[in-house]
Amino acid sequence: MEQAGKSKTFRGGIHPPYHKELASGKPITPAPIPEELIVPLQQHIGAPNEPAVSVGDKVTVGQVIGSSEAFVSAPVHSPVSGTVKAIEEVPNFTGARVKSVIITPDSSQPPFSGTPRDTSSLSAEEIRDIARSAGLVGMGGAAFPTHVKLSPPKDKPVDTVIINGCECEPFLTCDHRLMLERTSDLVEGLKLCMRAVGAERGIIGVEANKADAAEALASAVSAEKGISVEVLEVKYPEGAEKMLIFALTGRKVPPGKLPSEVGCLVQNVGTAIALAEAASTGKPLIERVVTVTGPAIKNPGNFLVRIGTPISALVEAAGGYLGTPAKLIMGGPMTGWAQPDDRAAVVKGTSGVVALTLDLAAEEMERECVRCGKCVEACPMFLMPNFIVRSARRGLWDEAESWGALDCFECGCCSFSCPSAIPHVQYVRKAKAEIAARKKK
Amino acid sequence: MAKEKLMVTPPPHLRSGETIASSMRDVVVALIPAVIAALVVFKVNALFNIALCVATAVAAEWLTRKALKRDNTIGDWSAVLTGLLVALVMPATAPWLHYVIAVVVAIVVIKELVGGLGLNIFNPALFGLAFVLICSGFLAPWTSKLGTFPGLFDGATGGTPLTFIKHGMEGSSAAPSLLALLFGNRTGGALVEVGAFWVLLGGAYLLYKGIIRWVIPISIIATVLILTYILGGDGVYAILAGGVMLGSFFMATDWVSSPMTPYGQAAFGILIGVLITLIRLYGAPSGAVAYSILIGNAFVPLLDRLFKPERFGAVAAA
Numbered sequence: 001m002e003q004a005g006k007s008k009t010f011r012g013g014i015h016p017p018y019h020k021e022l023a024s025g026k027p028i029t030p031a032p033i034p035e036e037l038i039v040p041l042q043q044h045i046g047a048p049n050e051p052a053v054s055v056g057d058k059v060t061v062g063q064v065i066g067s068s069e070a071f072v073s074a075p076v077h078s079p080v081s082g083t084v085k086a087i088e089e090v091p092n093f094t095g096a097r098v099k100s101v102i103i104t105p106d107s108s109q110p111p112f113s114g115t116p117r118d119t120s121s122l123s124a125e126e127i128r129d130i131a132r133s134a135g136l137v138g139m140g141g142a143a144f145p146t147h148v149k150l151s152p153p154k155d156k157p158v159d160t161v162i163i164n165g166c167e168c169e170p171f172l173t174c175d176h177r178l179m180l181e182r183t184s185d186l187v188e189g190l191k192l193c194m195r196a197v198g199a200e201r202g203i204i205g206v207e208a209n210k211a212d213a214a215e216a217l218a219s220a221v222s223a224e225k226g227i228s229v230e231v232l233e234v235k236y237p238e239g240a241e242k243m244l245i246f247a248l249t250g251r252k253v254p255p256g257k258l259p260s261e262v263g264c265l266v267q268n269v270g271t272a273i274a275l276a277e278a279a280s281t282g283k284p285l286i287e288r289v290v291t292v293t294g295p296a297i298k299n300p301g302n303f304l305v306r307i308g309t310p311i312s313a314l315v316e317a318a319g320g321y322l323g324t325p326a327k328l329i330m331g332g333p334m335t336g337w338a339q340p341d342d343r344a345a346v347v348k349g350t351s352g353v354v355a356l357t358l359d360l361a362a363e364e365m366e367r368e369c370v371r372c373g374k375c376v377e378a379c380p381m382f383l384m385p386n387f388i389v390r391s392a393r394r395g396l397w398d399e400a401e402s403w404g405a406l407d408c409f410e411c412g413c414c415s416f417s418c419p420s421a422i423p424h425v426q427y428v429r430k431a432k433a434e435i436a437a438r439k440k441k
Numbered sequence: 442m443a444k445e446k447l448m449v450t451p452p453p454h455l456r457s458g459e460t461i462a463s464s465m466r467d468v469v470v471a472l473i474p475a476v477i478a479a480l481v482v483f484k485v486n487a488l489f490n491i492a493l494c495v496a497t498a499v500a501a502e503w504l505t506r507k508a509l510k511r512d513n514t515i516g517d518w519s520a521v522l523t524g525l526l527v528a529l530v531m532p533a534t535a536p537w538l539h540y541v542i543a544v545v546v547a548i549v550v551i552k553e554l555v556g557g558l559g560l561n562i563f564n565p566a567l568f569g570l571a572f573v574l575i576c577s578g579f580l581a582p583w584t585s586k587l588g589t590f591p592g593l594f595d596g597a598t599g600g601t602p603l604t605f606i607k608h609g610m611e612g613s614s615a616a617p618s619l620l621a622l623l624f625g626n627r628t629g630g631a632l633v634e635v636g637a638f639w640v641l642l643g644g645a646y647l648l649y650k651g652i653i654r655w656v657i658p659i660s661i662i663a664t665v666l667i668l669t670y671i672l673g674g675d676g677v678y679a680i681l682a683g684g685v686m687l688g689s690f691f692m693a694t695d696w697v698s699s700p701m702t703p704y705g706q707a708a709f710g711i712l713i714g715v716l717i718t719l720i721r722l723y724g725a726p727s728g729a730v731a732y733s734i735l736i737g738n739a740f741v742p743l744l745d746r747l748f749k750p751e752r753f754g755a756v757a758a759a
Contacts, residue, residue, distance in 0.1 A: 242753065246753075253754050255752060324446060325447065326446065327448045327450075333452075334453040334454070338447070338449045338454065339449070341447065354454075361448055363456075367461060367558075368556070368557060370559045370697050371697050371698075371701060372464075372696040373696070373700075373701030376701045376702060384749065412452050415456075416453050419460050419463070420461060423451050425451055429451070
C-alpha cells in the first residue's frame with residue numbers, strides 16, 4: 001500500500017462534488033422483492049439472447065431464461081421463482097425497447113441453492129466457463145461479457161489484473177460497501193481472474209476517499225503473493241479503464257485498443273465478487289448491489305437488489321422520494337442515464353439510482369464556445385472537445401474524427417467544466433454514430 | 442411522483458457551476474484595485490470615463506442584438522467588462538467622443554457583427570483602443586488642461602513613461618521611479634497605468650479563481666524583461682511601465698482570443714513579448730502592448746492547431 005508521497009493518478013480530469021457521505025456509511029441491505037420483475041433479455045454488449053422460456057412457464061430462481069450461441073453474449077437467469085407473465089418489448093434504462101421477460105414472483109421465495117465447489121483447483125478454462133454460464137458482465141456500467149474479457153488474444157499475454165475500486169462517480173457507494181463487507185470474496189475473485197488469464201500480478205486500486213476499504217483490503221492481501229493494494233488520488237475519472245491502467249502501471253493503452261494491448265485486464269469490484277460467488281456456489285448473476293441516493297431520496301442506502309426490480313420499488317425501499325426529484329438518474333451522475341419516469345428496471349450494469357433536486361440538476365442555456373480551454377484542460381484523453389463540437393455542429397464528420405471523436409469515452413469532464421454549458425457528450429455521440437454510418441457505406 | 446417534471450438530458454448531470462457570467466464578473470471584481478487607484482488619482486474624470494464606457498458598451502450590445510434579433514446577453518457581464526477595459530486603457534484626458542467610438546467599435550464591429558462572444562478573433566477592448574489610436578493619433582500626455590473635467594488632478598506635462606524607453610532614458614531623473622510605476626505613477630499613460638501593483642493584485646485574484654492560467658502572463662512578462670535587457674534597456678522598468686501588466690493578465694488571457702493549449706499559450710506569450718519590446722524600442726512608444734496582443738490574436742487559430750495536444754496513448758511504444 002502506498003504510504004507516503006503523492007498518490008497515483010493521471011493527467012487531466014476534474015473534482016466534482018462527491019456527496020458520497022449520503023450513503024457511504026450504510027451497510028448493504030436486501031431490497032424487498034417487487035410485485036413484478038422486468039428482466040431484459042439483453043443486458044450486455046454483444047449478441048442478443050433468445051428467450052428460453054414461454055409465457056405461463058413456471059421459473060425457479062437461477063434458471064436460464066435467455067441465452068445465445070454467440071461468443072460475445074451472456075445468458076440471463078431468472079432472479080426469482082415465479083411465473084412468466086409476458087415476454088415483450090419494454091423500454092430499458094436508455095429508452096431503447098428491449099425484449100424482456102416479465103415475471104410475477106411467487107409469494108414464498110426459496111433462496112438460491114447452489115453446489116459448493118472447491119475453487120482452488122479450477123483451470124483457466126473452467127473459470128471462463130463459470131463466468132459465461134453465470135451470465136457475468138462488467139458491473140461498472142459497460143456490461144461487457146466477463147468470459148470474453150477473461151479470454152485475451154494468445155499473442156497479447158496479460159501479466160496484470162487490476163480491480164477497479166475507484167468508484168470515482170459522485171454519489172455512488174456500492175463498490176465501497178462491497179470492498180468493506182465482501183473483502184475476502186473480492187480477493188478470491190481477483191485470484192480467479194489472475195488464474196484465468198495467467199497473470200502474475202494483481203492490483204486493487206482504491207481512491208483515497210475510501211481509506212477504510214483500502215486498509216481492509218491491504219490486510220486481506222498481506223499474505224497473498226503478487227497482490228497489492230494501491231491508493232489513488234480522488235479525481236474523476238480515475239476509474240476509467242485507460243486512466244486507471246496508466247495511474248497504476250504507467251502503461252498507456254493506444255487509441256482504439258483494448259487493455260490486453262498493454263498486458264492488463266481491469267475488473268469491476270462487483271464483477272470480481274460475483275465471479276468468486278459463481279465459482280464457489282454456482283450462483284448466477286441474479287442480484288447486485290445498487291446505491292439509491294441523492295438529495296431527493298429519503299433514506300439513501302446500498303441495497304442488494306434482484307435484477308429486474310423497477311426503480312420505483314427500489315426508491316420505495318429507500319423510504320421514497322424527499323420532495324420532488326428534478327432528475328432521476330440510472331447510474332452515476334457523470335455518465336448515467338436521465339429517466340423520464342421511474343419504471344425502468346435494474347440490470348446487471350446498474351450501479352446506482354440517483355435522484356437530484358433542482359439546485360443540482362438545473363441546466364444553463366447552451367452558449368457559443370468562448371474558447372476558455374477548460375474542456376481541453378479537463379480531457380483525460382488529451383483531446384480538444386470543443387473542436388469536436390464545432391465540427392459536429394457543422395456536420396463535418398471527417399473533421400470531428402480527426403479531432404479524436406472516436407477516442408472519447410464520454411466521461412463528461414468537458415461538459416462539467418464548460419462555462420458555456422455545451423453538451424459535448426451529446427455532440428460526440430452524434431459524431432460517433434455518423435462516423436460509424438459513413439464507414440459502413 | 443410528478444413524472445412530467447423529470448428532466449431528461451444527456452450526461453453529465455453535474456456542472457462545475459462556473460458560467461460565462463460568473464467568470465466575467467470575477468474579472469470585473471479583479472479590476473477593482475486598479476479602478477480605485479484610478480479614481481484616487483483622476484477623481485471625477487475617471488468616474489465619468491468608466492461610467493460612460495460601461496453605459497455605452499451595455500447600450501451598444503443591447504441595441505445591436507435587438508437589431509439582429511438575437512438573445513439579450515447583457516446579463517453575462519461581458520459588455521460591462523469590455524466597457525470597463527476600454528475606459529482603463531484610454532488616457533483620462535481624451536475627448537469623450539473617443540471613448541464612445543472605441544467602445545462601439547469593440548462591441549458592435551469586433552464582437553457582435555462577427556456573431557457575438559466566442560466568435561470574435563480579436564480582443565474587443567484592445568481593437569477599440571487601437572482603432573482610436575490610429576484614427577486620431579490623440580494619445581496626449583496627461584496634463585491638467587485636458588479631460589472632460591479639467592483641473593482636478595496634478596499631471597505632469599511631457600512624455601508618457603514609455604517615451605523614456607524609446608529614447609533609452611529610463612534612468613533619467615525625469616522618468617518615474619520603479620516605485621512610482623508600481624504604486625502611483627503620475628507621469629502619463631492610460632487610466633490603468635497609475636500603478637502596476639494594483640493590476641497585479643487583480644491578476645493574482647484571477648489566477649486564484651482559476652479564470653486564467655499563469656502561462657500567458659508569465660511568458661509575456663519574462664520575454665519583455667529578458668529581451669529588453671538583451672537589447673540594452675531596463676527590463677524591470679519595461680514590465681512596470683505602460684500596459685504590460687494589464688495586457689498580460691487581463692487582455693492576452695482573454696479566453697476567446699487566446700490559444701487553448703499550454704504550449705500554444707507559451708508561444709503566444711513569447712510572440713507578444715517580443716513584439717512589445719521591439720515596437721517600444723524601434724516603433725511607436727504608445728500602444729505597443731495593444732498592437733502586439735492584436736497581432737498575437739491573429740495567430741491563435743494557427744497556434745491551436747500547431748500545438749494540438751498528442752492524444753492519450755498515441756505515442757506509447759506498446
